[in-house]
Amino acid sequence: MILCIGTMADQTFCHTVRALMSKNMKCDILDIGLLFLSGDIHLSFHDIDASFCINHLKYDFSNYKGMYARLVDISAQASSPALQKRASSFYQALRKFLSHIDIPVLNPPIGDQSNFTKLYHSVAIASANNWLMPRSCLTNNAETATAFIEKCNGVIYKGCSSVKTWARKLAPEDLERIELITKCPVLFQELVTGPDVRIHVVGEEAFAEKILSSSVDYRTIKGNQYESIDIPPIIKEGCLNLVKETATPFLGIDFKIEQNSNEWYFLEANNLPCYQGYDVRSGYKISSAITNWLKRNKYKRYGKDKNLSCVPA
């Protein structure tokens, strides 16, 4: 039995739960929204045990052999400061516990956090794997930005944190408001013209798809073309290493392929990838790999065997 922890308001979480159940995997679902709103939590680190209770339904950790966790901090959406504090405290406790336990978790919430800060994230991962990355400049200084822009053959700009922003191609009129960056830093990157690639890695399996789009940021439009693509050995090796190094069994890793040189440029690795579209187009290969990973129980941590169920309190 697997415990699935996430929120049913999250389409990716629902997609994964449906996929697990369609493959006859027995699952209990712990909705963190309900847990934070009206549940109880008891996590014991010394004997590695836990129980959660929502509306008289008790989830006993000792009954589960694996976990699918898509733990998102939803506290910012709370309707009151008190609820925000409660949701945040539950979230913090849960992420520590899920990173400590002795059963396989896909994905443990504590590990590489650097995706929050995009430039350092790109630099750290690209240089560790001998990958190329787009030339970049993070600044709140208009002169520095202008100097960087002048050196590049086309520039895109976007936010530097994990908060979703769209990448946009810098247009001449943008330079007229460049002084605004003194109030909020901006990440500029040299434009890499060519298709995007998303690689999903589950354990030791990698699934890649090429995305051809008329937009700089393919997420902003419909009508993109998607094709499967072979992954060059240096890229595949690095992706598999990244999963091992970060002890994060499931990653979505983004690249751009420069259309003239055919060189791959690393953009970012995401440990909470929204992968359902890629999964459907691949014939559910990614969710099958997730199911198989959870069945294999490979990543033992502290080593105790458990059984599971969801019983009324």
Added chain:
Amino acid sequence: MVLILARKDDFTANMLKDHFKNLNIPCVLSNQMNKFQFGLTADCYGETWLSLQYGENTISSIINRGMATDEDTFNNSETTAAWWSVMASFKGPVINRPSRLGFLPFVESNVITKQLNYLQPARIVYSNTAAELAFEDDPLLTCNIHSAYNNKYLGHLVADSCLNDDEAYKFTGFNLDNTHSFLIAGDDHYCLSHPEGITSPEFEPVLTDIKTELQKYNANFYYLVLEDTEQGYCLTHTSPFPSYELYKHIADQVEHSLYKYLLS
């Protein structure tokens, strides 16, 4: 110039700033990015160049005390992310340098415990209900309470502790008689229960091992609570956010250790 990256109301950061000012060391305490000018560039091989200016002054070393804020705004996220990249890429010395593992080097005690084969702490429970039940069977244990929300120490668990079930707390049980607290400051360490901060020789090898582990996480201003039991050592608590109150009796030494590190 030394940058102490901290909130204005961080008392410990303010005491550090006063110490540096008394020594005529240029120092600025701020986390307001718009008071600084910075540019961090990277080439396609991941090599980086950074400039960080406060007015006419170039920042030469940094003490990271975190960006803790309750504001959840876009600007706050972007600023935090920018400081993270800047400090992680900074070529000079940084106390508690951010890494891929976090903005502040939060190293859970159980992580070090596992690495060094120490005993698991006697009791660590996160709960929002009736946690005291977990401790009532062992009257020898003292139980500390921290907020799971912001990791703040809230006090000892007593019969009439005013806890409600509105949030989760961290309850840590330990035997007070066997427990010792230490502070890592730069390359030095201090025993906080000793009036002059001197560590007894029996703890030196343990602290050296723990310091080596913490260095992997760039953690060099760190509070540790160690329990010395008959069965072995047990790391009960760690924090990358030591408070001045913990070390005020040896503040000059601690502040000198931090400054010595910043000069290295």
